[in-house]
Amino acid sequence: MKRRLTQWISTILFNIQGANFFTGKISTSPTKNICVPGLNCYSCPGAIGSCPIGALQAVAANAKFKISLYVLGIMMLYGSLMGRWICGYACPFGLVQDLLYKIKTRKFKLIKPLKYGKYFVLVYFVLLFPVLFVNNYNVGRPGFCTYICPSGTLFASFPLLLTNPSLRNALGMIFNIKVAILLFILVSSVFVYRIFCQMLCPLGAFYAPFNKIAFYQYKVDMDICVECGLCEKACQMGINPVTHPNHLDCVRCQDCIHVCPVNAIQPIKHFTKPIQLEKGDIS
Template structure:
């Protein structure tokens, strides 16, 4: 009897080890690992003034006049550039409103060239949410009907807190605070408020309702990010809302080859942003993480930049040839799809 129990434990342990090896060798895992490395490097480059975190001082050097691509608080002690959303609010809420060609131009440039690729690869707060989601707890999805409504919230926030309020709700001097940064932005609380308050005793005397309000929003976003994927990006971020308009018209585009698609649905299962990939591959919600492309073993999903196809899998043609020889799909893509009739033992 003890022998049988030990044998079962050994088999289960061995299967788990094999499964872990298969996961680590999968294209999806490798793609995610590459993306995480790029995210870490971009976050470090955006907050390269590391001594600022120890000194508790905001960097005011020449690079602070330039906007970074992602959402990163100006008041973060490590920040070496300005936040596009903060800069846009500062321009709109200025004493004499005059749209800055620089701020508008840099946002249009980032959007046209990258679109929401910035959200997937270059945004520090997006990376922060990705790390939280890696915590091994049971995940859940927001109910579809509620999710569909909440997706529009970020556009409402963009219109009201970034544009209309700074234009209309001004003080006696004709100036307005950055409403989104002041009342909503959890990135500002994480990157700016916490480091500055923790290293400057004098600032602790100024803590009031607004500080705890922002901490409440931050804690809510953190908790949600552990259980559901990127809630801030899906429902709140006005910068993501701005960049989303360029997903369908920007230089960086994704393509679905209907002739190669076998309808297995693995691309949609791999998408953490819950996009209907086969219906709208350049959805406004797509952050260009590449998970759908990595999940497709048929080379049906490709990407292009300014009309030129890029990032083709080196072994795609070989996989297609093997799949064709066996009369089904490649091992990486097999999920009981029409292409192979459900044979998951292809080798």
């Protein structure tokens, strides 16, 4: 419940200029020079921040730079502080998938090899595509935004196309491909938990290694763990939290923490002082 509330608050905060949804314009707020932590298209009419993946490609596609230190720095900072907690709590497209997964039906686990797809998407479509495929003026194009991003299709395309007839007239094959990808992801999200995050999301792929070193981490107290296996059963990502509490695929949903009967899994608290016992405290 607390997680869902945080997801709604972040989604609303990242897209606070809601009136733009009715005018067909997008925000021109100067805050858009800062990237938000989650996947939130900057062409979404209400967006007041930039999508980190979009911004990374925009700078790489520019003739002057091949890699964006500014955007990578922001992403590294988010990753070092929170790791994939961002995916679980502060990603608008993650919220959409979570809501769809609540539909009661038979559920399936994603096969492991498909989980590596997101690393390919990050390297090829986000980092290499804007640099390799350039026009005569040395300007590239954002591969992920152009051909894949379902978040852009859902939060930017549809609201803008509904309110701009001139944009509707310019639609072509690429739009059809993107809508097909979006539909595939929305439908499969009902059956497979966070299928986009597990399989295709380049932002999740970037944050994944930070789970191992971020300030926000889990630890398992093996002295009190009763090895009941409830946490492994509860994990929708198919991880065993006892053996891999900081697994690359963990989005910190905390289902394992809530289901543990002995509270053996806990987030590490870095900034709390250890309790100092004095003589006479224990009788």
